Amino acid sequence: MRQVVLDTETTGIDPKQGHRIIEIGCVEMIGRKLTKRHFHVYINPDREVEEEAFRVHGISNEFLADKPRFHEIAQEFFDFIKGAELIIHNAPFDIGFMDHEFARIGGYPKTAEVCGVFDSLVYARKKHPGQKNNLDILCRRYGIDNSHRELHGALLDSEILADVYLLMTGGQTSLGLASNSESDSKQEGGVEEIRRLSQERPPLKVIRASEEELKIHEERLDLIDKKSGQSLWRVKH
Known part of the structure; x- marks a missing residue:
């Protein structure tokens, strides 16, 4: 399965009020493994970034002034996500903005028509009912180091969410050590066993x-x- 972990940053919270996407970050996974392929772009929204949004992501109007418009990157973005299952934390927010941007251009289908969507926030709420389930809380819950996350950023948040998703939906379910054989057997759930490294390996x-x-x-x-x-x-x- 091809999956794309995706996040966006925006000028505000509601596309119906004219707010726009200003950053898109995506990382690709195939067979639950990161492939090192990613899509990342900043976008000139042709409008001001609200102060409250700026305090979240730190992306200024001045920084965005020379960046491409959405229509200039739309096809490359569409080609990257098409046919994949999108993993998004609070998917309606990002999908709503994406569909709004594609609709402004015209000629593109709704995201859900060409992609599957896995909402990691909905999954986290079912797995941890009655608890907070934002990305920072989930990082602490699953022992993921996000100390380098001073501000929100679409690509950084996508990389962190990929780690959260893998642990939350299966991850490493057992620490049983493999034998000294060269077996590539896997535990239930597709998680590779830990194998001892030779003491004679080079430093x-x-x-x-x-x-x-x-x-x-x-x-x-x-x-x-x-x-x-x-x-x-x-x-x-």
Whole structure:
């Protein structure tokens, strides 16, 4: 099965009030494994981002000014998701915006006509009734490190949701160690068993960041500091 974990960021909460998509992030899974294929784009909405929305995702009007319009990326986006099962947290929100954007252009079917849709929020509420089930809570519940998530971002949230989905819908159900054989047998539910590594294996190669990479890293931390006050990477413990 081909699945696409998807998230969007928008100018506000209601497309009927003229709000638009400003970021789309998708990661692909086949057979419950990430393929490293993804789709990610920022979009000029031709309208202002509401202040409340900006506080959530930190995407400014100035940043979006030179980005493509939705009609310029629509076909590539449609081709990426077509035929896949979409995994979305609170699917009606994102699907509503997507269908609104495609309808503005014309010539595209509704998303549900060409894709399956799995709403991970609905699933989480059934699995954990009476509890909060937003993405941050689910990360803590399933032991997923999302400390790098200072602000919402469509691609980052899609990557995190993929981890949540895999654990919430099956994940690693047993820690039983495999024997020393080279068997590729799997446990019930399609989860691969843990295999012992040979003690004679060569040491892992240590790859250190270059000066240019460190410079880019510091520039990114400066941006996070500017938007959120202070990044976790610069907090002294």
